[in-house]
Amino acid sequence: MISGRIPGVALAAAAVLLPLALPGAYHRHVLVLAGVFTLMALGFDLVLGYVGELSLGHAAFFGIGAYTTALLTRNTGVPFPLDLLLAALVTGAFGLLIGAPSLRLKGPYFAIVTFGFAEILRLVALNWTSVTRGPMGLPDIPHAQLGPLRIDTELDYYYLVLTLIAVAILVTRRLLGSTVGQAFVAIRENEELASAVGIPTFRFKVLAFVIGMMFTGAAGSVYARYVHFVDPTALSFYYTVTVVSMVIVGGQGSIAGTILGALLFTLLPEYLRVAERARLVIFGAFLMVAIVFMPEGLRGLWQRARPVRGVRVAA
Amino acid sequence: MTAVLLQQVVNGVTIGLVYALIAIGLTLVFGILDVINFAHGELYMLGAFLTYGLTIGLGLPYVVALALTIGGTAVAGVVAERLTVRPLRGRHMFTVVLSTLGLSIFMQNGALFLWGPDPREIDLAWSSRPLVLGGIVITHLRLAVLATGALLIAALTWFIRRTTWGMAMRAVASNRDAAALMGIPIARVYAITFALGAGLAGVAGGLLGAMFTIEPSMGEWAVVKAFCVVIMGGMGNVPGAVLGGVMLGVAENVGAGFLPGGSSYKDGIGYAILILVLLARPQGLFGRGA
Numbered sequence: 001m002i003s004g005r006i007p008g009v010a011l012a013a014a015a016v017l018l019p020l021a022l023p024g025a026y027h028r029h030v031l032v033l034a035g036v037f038t039l040m041a042l043g044f045d046l047v048l049g050y051v052g053e054l055s056l057g058h059a060a061f062f063g064i065g066a067y068t069t070a071l072l073t074r075n076t077g078v079p080f081p082l083d084l085l086l087a088a089l090v091t092g093a094f095g096l097l098i099g100a101p102s103l104r105l106k107g108p109y110f111a112i113v114t115f116g117f118a119e120i121l122r123l124v125a126l127n128w129t130s131v132t133r134g135p136m137g138l139p140d141i142p143h144a145q146l147g148p149l150r151i152d153t154e155l156d157y158y159y160l161v162l163t164l165i166a167v168a169i170l171v172t173r174r175l176l177g178s179t180v181g182q183a184f185v186a187i188r189e190n191e192e193l194a195s196a197v198g199i200p201t202f203r204f205k206v207l208a209f210v211i212g213m214m215f216t217g218a219a220g221s222v223y224a225r226y227v228h229f230v231d232p233t234a235l236s237f238y239y240t241v242t243v244v245s246m247v248i249v250g251g252q253g254s255i256a257g258t259i260l261g262a263l264l265f266t267l268l269p270e271y272l273r274v275a276e277r278a279r280l281v282i283f284g285a286f287l288m289v290a291i292v293f294m295p296e297g298l299r300g301l302w303q304r305a306r307p308v309r310g311v312r313v314a315a
Numbered sequence: 316m317t318a319v320l321l322q323q324v325v326n327g328v329t330i331g332l333v334y335a336l337i338a339i340g341l342t343l344v345f346g347i348l349d350v351i352n353f354a355h356g357e358l359y360m361l362g363a364f365l366t367y368g369l370t371i372g373l374g375l376p377y378v379v380a381l382a383l384t385i386g387g388t389a390v391a392g393v394v395a396e397r398l399t400v401r402p403l404r405g406r407h408m409f410t411v412v413l414s415t416l417g418l419s420i421f422m423q424n425g426a427l428f429l430w431g432p433d434p435r436e437i438d439l440a441w442s443s444r445p446l447v448l449g450g451i452v453i454t455h456l457r458l459a460v461l462a463t464g465a466l467l468i469a470a471l472t473w474f475i476r477r478t479t480w481g482m483a484m485r486a487v488a489s490n491r492d493a494a495a496l497m498g499i500p501i502a503r504v505y506a507i508t509f510a511l512g513a514g515l516a517g518v519a520g521g522l523l524g525a526m527f528t529i530e531p532s533m534g535e536w537a538v539v540k541a542f543c544v545v546i547m548g549g550m551g552n553v554p555g556a557v558l559g560g561v562m563l564g565v566a567e568n569v570g571a572g573f574l575p576g577g578s579s580y581k582d583g584i585g586y587a588i589l590i591l592v593l594l595a596r597p598q599g600l601f602g603r604g605a
Contacts, residue, residue, distance in 0.1 A: 119539060245416075248410065279424075284424060291414040
């Protein structure tokens, strides 16, 4: 894997220094978006890439995180790191609520339950106007303040989201390095066999889903702070499609692949804005071609391009 | 009160038959190819625009336009299968979800690019003429929709039950490998399945398009409704999809009329049913178990 060949430290350093090398606020803004999407995608991949379940309601969990922070800061004045923590917890609780009944089902049902859940939640956000103000959304979400430190520029938010990504990667690594991670992969590869050797597959799937949704809720919370505003479009299926694309095109079950995919699918629609009306036409065609020609993602392409490590052909 | 209820039931059955037409394609493709086709709603949208072009643009009679729409969208379905499903055969279901999602985004935005976002009407001179039956009003258009829907569902049932290709489809659905060993041309069965599903979705677009308005994003909610119906009926179950479609149409219309604040949550009724069915009877209301 990429991260195995280039030391993680060098990549982390590059991520820290990157925005300083970029001129102008716009590019930094795109980087913040890429960071938010990366965090969301890492949460998504924990479920798809490691226990093999496809959630088609990912945007709902992003929205729950965003609305939690919006409601907390506007109505109660909860200080900064606390609202982020609560957003992650509330989103995780919703993950438990949805995952506990639906992850018992085999087949594509989980995908469809999560899809239906996201649509219901979007309708609630649109129609429960006394709390969410419906389509008008919730404006004036204050900037984050951490002691004397005020987080209000693109650069500040970039480093905030980068910190969260680092936490998410560490948590994912720790999980995967433990017996829990081995159980995850066993479930992904062959659920019946895993369950036959005594792995409580259902409980591990719920665990992966809840942790993944906590990352996603945190991404929503930071995003709400960053744009000061949240409305029901945060829950739209478009975001789910974008995140699914990131992880599958990047390479599921791989942190490096996910980050690569997140960068690609943030930059592509953003820089395609020059194509204006044809933007999403090109996006759709690209997605289709990318999947048909590299169904294992960019990571699969990378692995095919070089010989298997450790195997030497005798001269 | 009962007249109002009956009126809503009749309206619900009409819409429900159209939901059934859309859902049949989705459930057939799932049952036979093991593929969730996310571009199915866009085939429905394409059908609506085809019917619009043929009736309003070329001035053809509605029935002729519907027949041509079935043919046109069936061809589009075969092309869709070639582009997004066939190259990924043997791959995990999720990769096909994504390739059909790509096609869906491409088609929806392609339509937006070509025809713009404004809603259009398939405005037929006779469509709103009413027929009054004991206090219940049915427009001529709704009658035509009821008749066309019932006819097409009967024709499809005959095709699946009585023809050689229908038998081949059932064989592939029950055991793909055994069917292939018996010499059934799997690739052609897949193409026929897609053609059938797309043709029915297309004609559904032409029918609902004449009752409401048409726009490039109309496929989005259609595929969602079709999901609800497919789950209610049991995935891969065609009679189940028909019953599920009618039930959803009736539930929505009666619910919107009688629930407090019903019309704003009308679309939510489907999802609520969807989630309840999935949790209580994931094999569908009429399934015999997985």
